[in-house]
Amino acid sequence: MIEFEGVYGFEISKPLKLDGLTIQPVYQDFTKLQKLSKDENCYHLTGVIRYEKSTVEIDLFDLEGVLAFIDHRDVIVANKIQAKDMHEAISKLPSQINGLKRHGGGGKVIMSDAFSESSREDFTKLALDELAKDRNNGNLDRSVFRIAFFKTIEVFRARKQFREVSYYLLFSALESLARFSESDYTSSAEIPISQFLIGLGFDVKQNNPQNLRRSISTYSNLRNALFHNSQTKTEVNYNGDVVELNLNDYFGYFNRLMPLVIIKYLGFDDGHIRWQSWIDRQPFK
Known part of the structure; x- marks a missing residue:
């Protein structure tokens, strides 16, 4: 049998x-x-x-x-x-x-x-090979990739979904990978995150007032408003212009970005994935 x-x-x-x-x-x-x-x-x-x-x-x-x-x-x-x-x-x-x-x-x-x-x-x-490395290191609680990976999928696995919780999981997953990869545990989050993403080949900037979707400070400011003030909206001053950021306007972009980060981090590229899909929602070539 x-x-x-x-x-x-x-x-x-x-x-x-x-x-x-x-x-x-x-x-x-x-x-x-x-x-x-x-x-x-x-x-x-x-x-x-x-x-x-x-x-x-x-x-x-x-x-x-x-x-x-x-x-x-x-x-x-x-x-x-x-x-x-x-x-x-x-x-x-x-x-x-x-x-x-x-x-x-x-x-x-x-x-x-x-x-x-x-x-x-x-x-x-x-x-599975990458997760096995982390599992075999004898200290699962400090396994950066493993924790980031499972935080990413917990967003849709959760039986009851709350956008604020989902955003926190995604942001903390990205921040932990970025700080680990850049060996930067002291700077403001947008600094290692932007360096990390640019290193992976993503078209982003730390600050980009002309394109807030590609500006890491957008997502960092929303995270801070959510974490420190329990607010899903925040106002930011860009060169004298006050702009309101709303989590509902940017959550979709960030939610699509994080899986691509995981895939890039693993070094996987089958030639079919469109790495700009977090912006234009067209996942495959």
Whole structure:
């Protein structure tokens, strides 16, 4: 008998091979798969893990997180069973998990395997390797990438969503990565963040009054207003002109930026991702 386990809510139409296991797709009809994987009311069985080793090093908590990050929608790995083959495994596994409402995180950030066969597999391996390094360092509480990664996906995984909490999670994730990467733990946040993002290739400036969306001080000022004054609006003086910043106007940009930062930080580029998509909302080439 072979060990299998269900993957619920992940868009997968091609086998995804990892060390010691393969995730096999349940559906070949891509239109049906898309509909089921995006269902907000329950988690449908869309993939099945076939374990190929008795001991697998991959942590399933991390695997769930990476698969969720890819689609920017929560994914569940559950219900380990034994079966003689894939067909029997599908028949034995529950077809869906009910009782939990799913929230979308703005759309997938890695191209569908129907259009780029290896992108999701390659990214999954890269992300799991990085998370494994952090897990194996013996001090998870101080693992900068791990904490930033899971803060980023907690934004859409949370059962009850509050924009103020989401913004704090995203900003603190970016700030921690930036300060760690730039070895700057004393300057105002916008300084290491702007240096970090520019180093990754993003078209931003520390201060850019002519384009507030690309100005890191915009997001830093909103964070300060939220954190210190519990306000979602703040007024900023730019060369004598007073401008009101509203979190509702800028949250979407920042929410789209952070996944791209994670992807860039990992060094992943399959040639399909548009790095300006946090501005124009066109994720793929």
